[in-house]
Amino acid sequence: MSGIDLFLAAIGLYAICGVVFALVFVWAGVVRMDPAVGDSPRMVRVLFVPGIAGLWPVMLVKWIRASGGEQS
Amino acid sequence: MTNQYRLVQWNHHKKVYDLLLAGAIVVYLVAFIGVSAILHTGDNAISVLIVLIRAFGTGAIVLLHVVLAIGPLARLSPRFSPLLYNRRHLGVTTFLLGLIHATLVLVFYGGSGGENPVSAVLGANSDFTSVTNFPYTLLGFVALLILFLMAATSHDFWLANLGARFWKWLHMLVYVAYALLVMHVVLGVLQSEKSLLYPILLGAGAITLGGLHVVAGLKEAAKTRAGLDARGEWVDVCAVDELEEKRGKVVCLKSQERVAIFKYDGKLSAISNVCKHQGGPLGEGQIIDGCVTCPWHGYQYLPENGQSPPPYTEKIPTYEVRVEGDRVLLNPKANEPGTPVEPVRDPKASES
Numbered sequence A: 001m002s003g004i005d006l007f008l009a010a011i012g013l014y015a016i017c018g019v020v021f022a023l024v025f026v027w028a029g030v031v032r033m034d035p036a037v038g039d040s041p042r043m044v045r046v047l048f049v050p051g052i053a054g055l056w057p058v059m060l061v062k063w064i065r066a067s068g069g070e071q072s
Numbered sequence B: 001m002t003n004q005y006r007l008v009q010w011n012h013h014k015k016v017y018d019l020l021l022a023g024a025i026v027v028y029l030v031a032f033i034g035v036s037a038i039l040h041t042g043d044n045a046i047s048v049l050i051v052l053i054r055a056f057g058t059g060a061i062v063l064l065h066v067v068l069a070i071g072p073l074a075r076l077s078p079r080f081s082p083l084l085y086n087r088r089h090l091g092v093t094t095f096l097l098g099l100i101h102a103t104l105v106l107v108f109y110g111g112s113g114g115e116n117p118v119s120a121v122l123g124a125n126s127d128f129t130s131v132t133n134f135p136y137t138l139l140g141f142v143a144l145l146i147l148f149l150m151a152a153t154s155h156d157f158w159l160a161n162l163g164a165r166f167w168k169w170l171h172m173l174v175y176v177a178y179a180l181l182v183m184h185v186v187l188g189v190l191q192s193e194k195s196l197l198y199p200i201l202l203g204a205g206a207i208t209l210g211g212l213h214v215v216a217g218l219k220e221a222a223k224t225r226a227g228l229d230a231r232g233e234w235v236d237v238c239a240v241d242e243l244e245e246k247r248g249k250v251v252c253l254k255s256q257e258r259v260a261i262f263k264y265d266g267k268l269s270a271i272s273n274v275c276k277h278q279g280g281p282l283g284e285g286q287i288i289d290g291c292v293t294c295p296w297h298g299y300q301y302l303p304e305n306g307q308s309p310p311p312y313t314e315k316i317p318t319y320e321v322r323v324e325g326d327r328v329l330l331n332p333k334a335n336e337p338g339t340p341v342e343p344v345r346d347p348k349a350s351e352s
């Protein structure tokens, strides 16, 4: 496997994890993190999917923090 | 302005702006294709796909120059502020043009054999130490990833949830994308084009952008140096007549804070110049429906208390003003965000 193939495989894996996470997150987590999303038209969430897929580690941390904050 | 998100924050002005943008892009693409058809005939002829690749690629770079020029232009003259109004749509459009360019490249150069087209295109050149065999497609690919991240996080949701600092940092990556694209074009053209037109135009664009940023930076620094002294005393700002009805005047204090003073309905009020949304210059906005309206994306604040009208909850600092003779004086000590301050009467308005 060449360097480029490894690079692309890493990006592909990151993107797949991101898309799966994003779909779960806009369905189950985003309102907990930002209640304003709950009051907004549902279609708006579709617009957030690419960004969540791209920044999924950041959003995962925010989701965990938001869940922790709600329990305490 | 944050209690609900909308798919696209369109209003009449933004729709006009977007229509103009779409029209300009169509004109550019048609002109590029037309000129290429005239220049590349006979032995010189090139494939339609290559023309389209160039048309969309150059379109993306031209638009990126416009995006990067708007900030310093607006700082140099408020006449350019309306361009800031919808800059994020320009950014998203830049990404889409780049994406079409990259897709066409994959179709044209990555289509043969069983190989993955992306790896065929990115792996075509692989010598990082050579100018003529440098993997310049990789530079374009990384720039496209950055433009994607910026386009995907341009909605207000992202500013609210990533926090202004991280969001700004993320969007400053546009300069990295620009540098990568300059190298992508220069190294790519060096490998395939004989004409020097592209590097020359690109050089002119880079020098113009660099010059605009330097001049705007120097102007800001000079404004701050010349800032009014603010050591706990009231400061003399200007004559009442210098203020225009329903318009702001930006005052720069020695502390580097900027204050926007507004004259409206026979009254004067002062609030912070910095919009809660993305730091837009409120003093360059206008009073619309009784609210100071940010020139960037239209957030609104009541001039007498710095609060966004209900149901919105943004608050910015307020300042006290008074009028002595025909002079406007300002107390440089900022009040807590959202503190109501009784507006002062404009003596000229009471006379008339």
Ligand code: FES
Binding pocket: B275, B276, B277, B278, B279, B280, B281, B294, B295, B296, B297, B298, B299
């Ligand atoms: S900066 Fe966006 S509305 Fe003011």
